[in-house]
Amino acid sequence: MSHSLTILKIGGAVLQDEAALSAALQFFTGMPGQKILVHGGGRKASDISRRLGIAPQMHEGRRLTDAATLEVVTMVYAGLENKRLVAQLQHMGTNAIGLSGADANIILSEKRKHTTVDYGFAGDVISVQKAPLQALLGAGLAPVCCAITHDGQGQLLNTNADTIAAVLAAGLAADYHVDLLYCFEQPGVMEDLSRPDSLIQELRPDSYARYRAAGVIAGGMLPKLDNAFRAVNAGARKALIADLEGLRNGGGTTIRL
Template sequence: MIVVKIGGNILDTPERLQRFLIDFAKLPGPKLLVHGGGKIASAIGQRLGITPKMVEGRRVTDAETLDLVTMVYGGLVNKQVVAQLQALGCNAIGLTGADANLILATKRPVREVDYGFAGDVAGAPDINVQALEAFFSVGLTPVCAPLTHDGKGSMLNTNADTIASVLATALAPKYSVKLVYCFEKRGVLQDPEDDASVIRHIDSQKYSHLKATGVVSAGMIPKLDNAFAALEQGVEQVLICEAEALASLNQDNFSGTTLSIL
C-alpha cells in the first residue's frame, strides 16, 4: 500500500502534473493519492474578490474561503486529477472527508486565534477504513482533497500533509504502508538555497538535532512532524522527494530523503 501526497506547486504546472500522474498510475498494488490546493484557489479567490485571511502565517478559513476551497480543491482540482488518471487507466475516485464519512474532523476551537472552518483530525479512529477497504477491493484508487467534515453538516479545511499522514496511519494495521510526500524540491535540504544538498536519511534523533540547530525550516517542520507521527504509529516507510522521483522510489538512484524512527 502506497499513500502519495502531491504538493500544490506541482498542481500549478500542467506538464509536471501530467508526468507525475503517469508515474502514479504505473505504481503497482493498492494506492491512494492526497492532493493539496496550489495557487489556483488564491487566483480564483482573487477574481471573486475574496482576500486571503492570514493569522501568524496560517490561512484562516472564513465562510467564503470555505466555499472557495470546497469548490476549488473538492471540485476543480480533484476532478481534473481524477479525469486525467482515468485516461491513464487508473480507476480513480475523488473524495473529500465528507464522502463516505471518510475523515471526521473537529472545527478548531477558538483560543487566541479563530481559524474559522479549519478541521482538526484527532487520528486514525476518525478515518472510515472500512470504506477505503471497500474501494481497494474493487480496484478503485482514492484521490483525496484536503477537506474534511464535522459530521454536523459543514465541510472543513484540513492540511493535506496531515490528511496523508492520518490516512497512512489508519491503513497501517491492515497493510504495509509506504507514505511518500512529493513536492517541488528534491527532498529535505541541508541548505534551502542548494537543491543538491538533500539530506538522504533522517532518523528521529537526527531530526531533533536538525530542529535544534535550525537546519530544517519552519515550513518543513509540520511536514516532518506529520511524517514522524506516521512512523511512530506503524507506517513502514516515509519518503520525501520531488514529484519526478516517484518512478524511482525503490531504486538505488532514489534522490530524496528517507525517514526512520530508529
C-alpha cells in the same frame, strides 16, 4: 496484513505545472499494488481567493480559513482539482474515484482549537473510517482524496493535505504494508534551498528537532514533516519526501524513527 498500499501526496506546485502533474499522475498509474492519491490545491485556491478580493492568510504553513475562504477551498479542492485529477487518471487507465472526507464519512474532523490563533474553519482529524476505503481498494478503485473533511454535524472543514495523507497512512497501517510518499517541487528537505547539494537524506526525531530549533526547517515544511513522523509512528513502513525524480530513483529525504 497481506497487501501493500502506497499513498502518494502531490503538492500545489506540481498541480500548477501541467508537465509535472502529468508525469506525477503517470508515476501514480504505474505504481504496483493498491494506491491512494492525496492532493491539496492551495496555490490555486490562493490565486482564486485574490481574484475574488479575499487575501489568503497563513500561520506556520497552515491556512487560516474564514467562511469565505472555506467556500473557495471547497470549490477548488473538492471540485476543480479533484475532478481534474480523476479525469486525467481515467484517461491514463487508472480507475479513480474522487473523495472528500465527508464522502462515505471517511475522515471525521473537529474545528481546530488554539490558545492564540483563530484558524477558523480548519479541521483537525478525529478518525478515519477504514471500511469504505478498503471496499473501494478491494474493488480495484484508486481513491483520490482532497483536503476537505467534515465534523459529522454538517460542517465542512479545511484540513491540511499533508495531514490527510498521514492519517490515511496511520489509519490503514494495521491492515496494509503502507508506504507514504510526499511529492513536491524540491529534491527533499534541504538545509539551504540555494544549494542543491544540501539535501538532508534522513531525518529522525532528534535531528528534526535540532533543525527546527535552528530555523533550518520552517514554514510549510513543518506540517509535512510532523505528519510524516505521525505516519511512521503509527506503523507506516516508510515515509519519503522528494521530487518526482527522487521518488523514481530512491532519492529524497527518508523519515525514520
